[in-house]
Amino acid sequence: MRPAEKIEKLIKKFEVDINPEKDRENLDELLRAQAQSIHPKPAFSHFNWRNIMKSPITKFATAAVIITAVFIGIDQFGQTVNLSAIAFAEISEATKNVSWMHQINKGFERGVKGKGEQWYGFETEIFASKPSQDKPLFIDLKENKRYRYDPKHQTITITNVDDFPLDLSSPLRMLESLSERFKEQGAEIIVKKSSYKGQQVQLQQISLSRTGPNNDENHLLRLYIQPKTKLLVGAEVKGTNADGKVIMDGEITFTYPQTGPSSIYDLGVPRDAKIVNNLPKAE
């Protein structure tokens, strides 16, 4: 036998075996998902992925907000949740000491690549976004002011915050308004052990199926939770259309710093940028 044939024969011996119990669990989950897709629950009326993606915040930042929402509000989803690995009360408890959350995200959505980073200040009620190819954004909810920098014209435009979708006064309050929407949508959730960047983590996997004319899509959110701290360390979001084509694929990593940006200048905006004040005159 020639050496190439020997090595081919050896590589062909690579085989996997399966755990029958786990195999049965997986199949059961698939059957539930199939049943759900055949008899879908009503889709969102006013709060869905597509609407969220149209919000003023960068698309991936918003996707990440939703993921973050799920991270605490997941226990309100319904009856299919397996809470065996980590009690969600513990996760909620862990977030009480979180004053800032920082996330870095990258990926694409409907052919458009994007990456950037965001900060959420829960005591300060600040949201800041620094997309790599978009306009930095700084929102101060207590002051009701939105600052957006336009690098082309080197201007900072200040407006009121009319449509920010989240309550940032605490992580829990931010999530309460969102979790109910997910419940309505009938998300399918599984919990299992997994690995994330070499670490053992708990994986929360949420599948959402959207139906409607020309709008059949499946979305899969994967949340990686560090077992010791009970905090979300990473997430992935993937969307496919009816043909199985990937239309959205994003990866997000989370950290919990002590502080965050206190103004739009902390996002790298030059201090000599011209201010365009579009606040109502009373302000």
Add this chain to the structure above:
Amino acid sequence: MLEDKLLILRFKHGSGDALCRIYQKYRIYLLRIATALLNDTALAEDVVHDVFLRFALSAKRIKLKGSLKAYLRACVVNDVRSRARAAKRYSCLGLDEIEPAAVTENESEHWIILEEQSKRISGALVQLSFEQREAVVLRLNGGMKFREIADLQNVSVKTIQSRYRYGLNKLRSILNSEVEK
């Protein structure tokens, strides 16, 4: 092939039995490909499970142009690429960095079980560049033709044959002792 067409037809009409049959028919095949490509059983489990989950969710809407096997395989390979990129597993490891296929401590909680020989093969495969690994794994473990792999990687057949040949040569030097036995 005919069986698959019937299975898909029944699956689209909501047959749970058809989904069971599709799952049982292809899960090990897909797990083998994903594990060989990733050298990480937990990631491979996630990839294959995600693919089946999306498949199950698309029961009423799926439109297959080719074979079911090729569709599921393409989904797995695309997911593997995506996850490998995320985990930075494309890079070629040095010889002193070789580790057996990543298996979590408590195997009873996991789907995939790997025998010692398969761990060694997986440890050798991970030392190839991802392109070479993909050519070797899809050819030998996936049973694909060079033309099919070339279409999947969007390169010429000659390029795939070259990647395959170089991959085998490297594997031979890594696994020399096993081959000589």
